[in-house]
Amino acid sequence: MKITKKLLAEFIGTFWLVLGGCGSAIFASEFIGVTGISLAFGLSVLTMAYAIGHISGCHLNPAVTVGLWVSGRFKDLGEVILYIISQVLGGSLGAWVIYVIGKGNQNFIIGGFASNGFGDLSPMGYSMISAFIIESILTGVFLLIMIGATDERAPQGFAPIAIGLALTLIHLISIPLTNTSVNPARSTAVALFAETHALNQLWLFWLAPLIGAILAGLISKVIFDQNN
Numbered sequence: 001m002k003i004t005k006k007l008l009a010e011f012i013g014t015f016w017l018v019l020g021g022c023g024s025a026i027f028a029s030e031f032i033g034v035t036g037i038s039l040a041f042g043l044s045v046l047t048m049a050y051a052i053g054h055i056s057g058c059h060l061n062p063a064v065t066v067g068l069w070v071s072g073r074f075k076d077l078g079e080v081i082l083y084i085i086s087q088v089l090g091g092s093l094g095a096w097v098i099y100v101i102g103k104g105n106q107n108f109i110i111g112g113f114a115s116n117g118f119g120d121l122s123p124m125g126y127s128m129i130s131a132f133i134i135e136s137i138l139t140g141v142f143l144l145i146m147i148g149a150t151d152e153r154a155p156q157g158f159a160p161i162a163i164g165l166a167l168t169l170i171h172l173i174s175i176p177l178t179n180t181s182v183n184p185a186r187s188t189a190v191a192l193f194a195e196t197h198a199l200n201q202l203w204l205f206w207l208a209p210l211i212g213a214i215l216a217g218l219i220s221k222v223i224f225d226q227n228n
Helices: 003-056 062-071 077-102 128-149 159-178 184-191 204-223
Strands: none
Touching (some): 184 204
């Protein structure tokens, strides 16, 4: 598969994730609540997994790409970097589209713009340590689910469902804590437009997911290694 096709797939997929997930949080939260927003994120990944999984693997997330590289599922370090760039750019375009649409309503308030945060920017005031712990753990578990569900020994054809439901559950757990990141591209995209100091806290939503993903990648070598 040509790298250009893979990068375009990741760009489009991450665009859809931000538009679908963050868009639902920004435009429809009062109608659908936390459960609806969680489902929106899960469904955005589920639908793209079926659409582009066979093209790029449907990572849509720098932490996923890094975790898969550590696990040995993704071999080329150069592609890792290109994937991450495509994901950030695609997510940022999704956030920009949300911004433009929102500006079409004179009563639209940008505010936090579905950005992630801790302390004053946490929906329920959770600390930096709490945010770091939950983001690391949930990203790690998400990676293990992805790796396990896509293992050749797993039931075939159901991986997108498991992955989409896992992301839904992750959001149900952590929206009250951090607005749920587990995805540096998603966090970066909306932080660029937020009217808060979300950019100042963005480092955590890169560091914690990446640490969780790296640990999961290492653990997966033990759990899923067919030679052990």
